[in-house]
Amino acid sequence: MAVLVIAEHDNSNLKSSTLNTITAAKKLSDDIHLIILGSNIDELINKSKDIHLLSKVIKCDNEKLKNFLPELSAPLISNISENYSHILAPASTFGKNLLPRVSALLDVTQISDVIDIVSNDTFVRPIYAGNAISQVQTNQKINLLTIRPTSFEKSEDSGGNASIEEIPFVDTDLKTIFINREVSKSDRPELGNARIVVSGGRGLENSDNFKLLYELADKLNAAVGASRAAVDSGYIGNEYQVGQTGKMVAPELYIAIGISGAIQHLAGMKESKVIVAINKDLEAPIFNVADYGLSSDLFQAIPEIIKELDLLNQIES
Amino acid sequence: MKVLVAVKRVIDYKVQIRVKSDNSGVETQNVKMSVNPPDENAIEEAVKLKEQGLVSETIAVSIGDEKSQDVLRTSMAMGIDKSILVKTQNTLEPLAVAKTLKKLIEKEKPDLVLMGKQAIDDDSNQTGQILSALLNWPQGCFISNLKIEGNKVSISREIDEGIENLETSLPAVLTCDLRLNTPRFASLPNIMKAKKKPLDIIDIDSLGIDTTPRIKTLKVIEPPRRKAGVMVSDVKELVKKLKYEAKVI
Numbered sequence: 117m118a119v120l121v122i123a124e125h126d127n128s129n130l131k132s133s134t135l136n137t138i139t140a141a142k143k144l145s146d147d148i149h150l151i152i153l154g155s156n157i158d159e160l161i162n163k164s165k166d167i168h169l170l171s172k173v174i175k176c177d178n179e180k181l182k183n184f185l186p187e188l189s190a191p192l193i194s195n196i197s198e199n200y201s202h203i204l205a206p207a208s209t210f211g212k213n214l215l216p217r218v219s220a221l222l223d224v225t226q227i228s229d230v231i232d233i234v235s236n237d238t239f240v241r242p243i244y245a246g247n248a249i250s251q252v253q254t255n256q257k258i259n260l261l262t263i264r265p266t267s268f269e270k271s272e273d274s275g276g277n278a279s280i281e282e283i284p285f286v287d288t289d290l291k292t293i294f295i296n297r298e299v300s301k302s303d304r305p306e307l308g309n310a311r312i313v314v315s316g317g318r319g320l321e322n323s324d325n326f327k328l329l330y331e332l333a334d335k336l337n338a339a340v341g342a343s344r345a346a347v348d349s350g351y352i353g354n355e356y357q358v359g360q361t362g363k364m365v366a367p368e369l370y371i372a373i374g375i376s377g378a379i380q381h382l383a384g385m386k387e388s389k390v391i392v393a394i395n396k397d398l399e400a401p402i403f404n405v406a407d408y409g410l411s412s413d414l415f416q417a418i419p420e421i422i423k424e425l426d427l428l429n430q431i432e433s
Numbered sequence: 434m435k436v437l438v439a440v441k442r443v444i445d446y447k448v449q450i451r452v453k454s455d456n457s458g459v460e461t462q463n464v465k466m467s468v469n470p471p472d473e474n475a476i477e478e479a480v481k482l483k484e485q486g487l488v489s490e491t492i493a494v495s496i497g498d499e500k501s502q503d504v505l506r507t508s509m510a511m512g513i514d515k516s517i518l519v520k521t522q523n524t525l526e527p528l529a530v531a532k533t534l535k536k537l538i539e540k541e542k543p544d545l546v547l548m549g550k551q552a553i554d555d556d557s558n559q560t561g562q563i564l565s566a567l568l569n570w571p572q573g574c575f576i577s578n579l580k581i582e583g584n585k586v587s588i589s590r591e592i593d594e595g596i597e598n599l600e601t602s603l604p605a606v607l608t609c610d611l612r613l614n615t616p617r618f619a620s621l622p623n624i625m626k627a628k629k630k631p632l633d634i635i636d637i638d639s640l641g642i643d644t645t646p647r648i649k650t651l652k653v654i655e656p657p658r659r660k661a662g663v664m665v666s667d668v669k670e671l672v673k674k675l676k677y678e679a680k681v682i
Binding site: 186187190208209210212213214216217219220221223224225226227228229238242243244245246247248249250251252253254256290291292293294295296297298299300308312336344347348353354355360361363368369379380386389390391392403405406407408409410411412417420421424425428 | 444446449450452459471526527528531550551553554555556557558559560562563564565566567571572573574575577587590591592593594595596597598599600601602610611612646647648649650651652653654655656659660662663664665667668669671672674675676679681682
């Protein structure tokens with residue numbers, strides 16, 4: 117049977133989390149369909165049909181779908197569910213907002229935050245902020261999974277030729293009005309998807325000092341992250357928070373600066389390939405997960421790192 | 434106006450959990466238990482709405498065994514008026530929790546339901562969304578700001594890209610982010626007062642809902658441990674190691 121993947125996008129481009137989710141779907145079936153619900157999405161549909169692993173792209177294009185309100189999207193998905201053995205969405209705030217609503221309409225239990233697919237009915241997911249790993253089995257008429265993007269590679273976004281099917285928009289009586297999105301614009305790589313992440317914590321002391329961190333991030337072409345403490349203190353926006361209730365990241369290099377390393381923060385970054393911790397407190401738990409630890413004042417260390425990186429670049433060029 | 438708050442009893446967020454040696458789950462015996470942290474934000478918000486005169490009654494509901502009474506007492510010590518424990522020995526999946534809450538909502542008729550955005554034990558992040566769909570009420574998830582004027586509800590939601598602002602109307606189901614507010618500590622006099630507030634206990638079987646689990650836990654294991662790292666003496670050494678040993682820069 118076919119597997120349905122719900123696309124996360126911004127009406128112009130797919131989010132990379134969609135490509136990670138498609139790779140997860142490949143473990144379940146060779147017949148993968150992608151449903152794109154949005155507004156003015158002709159171009160997006162055209163690009164998406166080239167994704168290597170897809171056999172079909174399902175389109176539902178309506179002005180009302182522009183802002184991804186789950187009250188409108190969920191029934192459109194549950195209406196076509198009988199054709200599928202599984203429905204997958206990324207475990208992003210988009211997928212978390214939407215898929216449980218679909219599960220309610222279908223009267224099935226969703227499995228959240230899947231990090232591995234053992235077989236068509238057996239899945240692995242972290243619990244307790246990743247301090248335990250649970251293997252679960254389910255035998256429902258249809259299985260709904262949110263997929264942790266960092267646990268699956270991105271699928272190729274070219275080389276395919278999927279068919280396109282359009283489904284009609286069915287309106288739902290909706291009481292919610294979308295006002296706006298406050299999105300911070302940045303030229304840096306996307307946090308969930310960057311090769312290098314430079315993260316700051318309460319040790320940075322204020323938002324002004326985060327500029328030091330930005331400078332280092334730009335030197336490394338890295339994304340910027342933050343601990344919950346730094347976000348709560350207003351040093352930086354919530355979209356940068358890494359951790360159990362923020363974003364999950366697994367870059368090749370994670371540099372934690374002035375972050376003590378609460379369990380809830382470690383949950384979001386301990387799958388990173390190489391972890392660097394810079395903290396003046398030698399007892400900070402972040403050192404327990406770090407590959408390289410440096411006990412130092414970050415206000416001295418960051419400029420020194422920038423200087424060393426400049427030197428390296430000079431030698432190379 | 435009436436507010437219902439859903440509260441879960443979980444292992445305290447500061448406790449380092451232990452996986453049971455038979456891999457059947459996580460050890461919860463003789464471990465400090467507390468109110469699920471984002472549920473505390475839901476309690477705080479309900480109490481604040483009452484203090485602002487927007488709400489006449491606040492009710493906390495928990496689903497669990499006898500011991501879940503303690504999180505309801507905590508809720509009432511923070512200012513909740515009364516509470517209900519739905520007693521069960523089983524661990525309920527989010528779908529069953531939402532169905533149980535729906536039954537109580539039909540009886541108590543609140544105008545607003547508040548709960549944490551996720552429980553920090555199983556990290557499912559589903560119950561509010563499911564409940565909103567079952568009730569066919571508007572859904573507001575991961576909120577970090579709430580304003581109620583008459584029937585109008587304005588919320589800010591924390592999303593991956595930043596903040597999303599929505600306007601909706603009552604009745605509604607809202608799930609709370611940790612940044613919604615700062616939960617108050619219960620003072621000793623309020624803890625004493627909470628002991629006299631009403632706490633009804635009802636058996637889950639009396640609600641007539643199917644709570645049979647749909648998911649079977651095969652095993653629970655420890656996550657793989659990271660290899661011990663090294664301390665470097667200075668920035669020069671760090672950059673060198675990242676360049677030539679780890680080869681990541």
